[in-house]
Amino acid sequence: MFKFLSREPLHDPLASPVPGAVNEVKTTTCYMCACRCGIRVHLRDGELRYIDGNPNHPLNRGVICAKGSAGIMKQVSPARLTRPLLRKAGSERGAGEFEPISWERAFEILTARLAKIRATDPKKFALFTGRDQMQALTGLFARQFGTPNYAAHGGFCSVNMAAGMIYTIGGSFWEFGGPDLDRAKLFVMIGTAEDHHSNPMKIALSKFKRAGGRFISINPVRTGYSAIADEWIAIKPGTDGALLMALLHVLIAGDLIDHAFLKRFTNAPQLVVLDDGAREGLFAFDPNPDKGPPGDGRHPHNKLVWDAASGRVLNAYPEGIADGCDPALEGHYALDDGTKVAPSFQLLRERVASCTPEWAASITGIAADRIRRLALEMGETALQKAFELPIAWTDAWGKLRPTTQARPVAFHAMRGLAAHSNGFQTVRALAVLMSVLGTIDAPGGFRHKAPYPRHIVPNYRAFNSPEMIQPNTPLNAAPLGFPANPDELAINPDGSPIRIDHAFSWEHPLSAHGLMHNVITNAVKADPYRIDTLLIFMANMAWNSSMNTVAVREMLNRKDAQGEHMIPFLVPERDRRVRRPGAAGHHLPRAL
Numbered sequence: 001m002f003k004f005l006s007r008e009p010l011h012d013p014l015a016s017p018v019p020g021a022v023n024e025v026k027t028t029t030c031y032m033c034a035c036r037c038g039i040r041v042h043l044r045d046g047e048l049r050y051i052d053g054n055p056n057h058p059l060n061r062g063v064i065c066a067k068g069s070a071g072i073m074k075q076v077s078p079a080r081l082t083r084p085l086l087r088k089a090g091s092e093r094g095a096g097e098f099e100p101i102s103w104e105r106a107f108e109i110l111t112a113r114l115a116k117i118r119a120t121d122p123k124k125f126a127l128f129t130g131r132d133q134m135q136a137l138t139g140l141f142a143r144q145f146g147t148p149n150y151a152a153h154g155g156f157c158s159v160n161m162a163a164g165m166i167y168t169i170g171g172s173f174w175e176f177g178g179p180d181l182d183r184a185k186l187f188v189m190i191g192t193a194e195d196h197h198s199n200p201m202k203i204a205l206s207k208f209k210r211a212g213g214r215f216i217s218i219n220p221v222r223t224g225y226s227a228i229a230d231e232w233i234a235i236k237p238g239t240d241g242a243l244l245m246a247l248l249h250v251l252i253a254g255d256l257i258d259h260a261f262l263k264r265f266t267n268a269p270q271l272v273v274l275d276d277g278a279r280e281g282l283f284a285f286d287p288n289p290d291k292g293p294p295g296d297g298r299h300p301h302n303k304l305v306w307d308a309a310s311g312r313v314l315n316a317y318p319e320g321i322a323d324g325c326d327p328a329l330e331g332h333y334a335l336d337d338g339t340k341v342a343p344s345f346q347l348l349r350e351r352v353a354s355c356t357p358e359w360a361a362s363i364t365g366i367a368a369d370r371i372r373r374l375a376l377e378m379g380e381t382a383l384q385k386a387f388e389l390p391i392a393w394t395d396a397w398g399k400l401r402p403t404t405q406a407r408p409v410a411f412h413a414m415r416g417l418a419a420h421s422n423g424f425q426t427v428r429a430l431a432v433l434m435s436v437l438g439t440i441d442a443p444g445g446f447r448h449k450a451p452y453p454r455h456i457v458p459n460y461r462a463f464n465s466p467e468m469i470q471p472n473t474p475l476n477a478a479p480l481g482f483p484a485n486p487d488e489l490a491i492n493p494d495g496s497p498i499r500i501d502h503a504f505s506w507e508h509p510l511s512a513h514g515l516m517h518n519v520i521t522n523a524v525k526a527d528p529y530r531i532d533t534l535l536i537f538m539a540n541m542a543w544n545s546s547m548n549t550v551a552v553r554e555m556l557n558r559k560d561a562q563g564e565h566m567i568p569f570l571v572p573e574r575d576r577r578v579r580r581p582g583a584a585g586h587h588l589p590r591a592l
């Protein structure tokens with residue numbers, strides 16, 4: 001019986017509407033974007049009926065977006081491929097003339113082709129994937145095959161967000177960490193579209209706003225997020241870096257910075273060499289060989305600080321963090337051997353000195369006064385609205401702390417900052433801004449998710465030597481990683497790139513996800529060499545190749561002087577047919 005104003009549902013959503021039918025509900029995670037919401041898949045007599053959100057899933061708690069519920073089409077779409085397709089004999093690539101073949105035949109063709117490549121020159125097989133969420137598996141396949149030519153779609157998307165922040169603070173947004181909106185008072189979202197951390201973000205934002213939090217969205221577009229923000233600040237595309245530098249200018253000039261955090265948990269006080277020469281711009285090291293020679297290892301810990309309390313140079317650890325030491329954030333100093341040095345924070349101060357709000361206003365289109373007010377609001381919220389939680393913890397240096405300091409300014413940013421040629425440095429500026437405010441791993445600010453934060457630089461060494469590519473031999477390193485110095489670049493002795501996409505070369509040294517958008521263009525130009533087989537996994541390469549579908553289709557069909565295609569063998573591998581790029585080669589359903 002319907003109860004007036006009752007919270008109970010009118011009917012059991014899991015009950016069968018058809019008497020006698022066998023109804024099943026399978027729980028899994030959504031595959032329609034990278035948010036990984038929990039879903040329930042409803043079946044009747046084994047047939048898929050609909051998908052809804054799983055109320056018991058901790059991430060989305062039953063919420064599902066339109067894209068997620070449309071996931072049913074991955075199964076029931078008439079365009080779905082159920083059998084491998086082979087280009088008809090005699091038909092031209094691009095004509096879209098295919099015939100279905102058996103799985104056995106598909107395996108036969110691929111096994112013969114790939115075995116030959118693997119036995120001769122494994123790098124002639126390139127495997128590039130889209131937003132597939134299976135990169136642990138696809139990366140392992142490439143590595144076992146022995147090819148370095150593997151990457152995911154990140155280089156074309158938001159990898160600057162991950163790489164810029166991981167290289168600066170050891171973690172990033174989304175799967176690496178996120179804003180603590182349960183305790184934040186001010187939330188600033190920059191360059192974020194609705195598909196970025198979608199449902200979890202929307203649920204958290206709703207709670208945050210109901211609790212009285214203030215939400216500012218900085219975005220060229222009045223997105224759905226911007227529409228519900230307390231303030232939408234429109235910014236010219238690709239200019240966020242200028243805004244962030246101006247915010248740093250105002251915060252540092254006004255001393256609205258978290259001194260204690262900077263001194264203890266960052267390299268802000270560590271001394272940088274100023275003298276001309278090979279060491280200029282690098283951190284100074286203790287010359288004592290017991291502390292390790294300068295630059296020893298990937299994570300040297302023998303850096304130096306200037307102790308303002310005693311007026312002398314000390315090792316950053318453990319002396320520089322000992323009680324009574326006051327590592328300077330400002331000034332210019334000289335080491336015992338006369339080397340001129342300054343704390344890295346001093347260099348930051350000098351770098352942002354000219355980045356005034358007026359300067360940024362002319363680049364971003366945001367009024368100087370608005371930039372100034374935004375910086376003051378961030379600084380005052382972080383420092384003056386800070387509070388302590390009665391949670392004891394032990395810090396990285398073993399000091400027991402009875403309470404936890406909250407810094408209630410949280411940020412979230414994504415592709416709008418990252419997907420520009422200046423994205424890496426823009427994202428680094430954001431990470432520096434968060435560090436200056438002390439909102440890292442603090443309640444109300446940004447909080448890493450385990451296993452982050454990582455070392456800076458993370459301990460994933462990528463493949464970096466041509467000798468590692470050997471016939472019938474797995475690659476003795478991951479195809480992707482985080483180079484820490486020029487010796488870790490994937491280059492030949494003459495400095496030319498080893499990878500087909502030029503990732504980890506002098507041209508693109510920190511391309512942590514590879515550069516799939518370069519693959520077709522480089523392979524067709526034989527730069528640095530020709531490949532034999534390109535397997536495209538869950539990606540639309542024509543669109544992913546700099547969005548110039550017409551030119552990319554022409555490249556895929558281009559032939560050499562002998563009449564052979566520049567990329568001889570193409571295997572687009574998807575769960576449904578992609579009209580134009582899929583017409584180019586052999587086509588396998590995703591189940592392969």
Ligand code: SF4
Pocket residue numbers: 030031032033034035036037060063064065066067068069198199
């Ligand atoms: S946000 Fe939507 S598309 Fe993305 S995982 Fe969640 S339900 Fe699926």
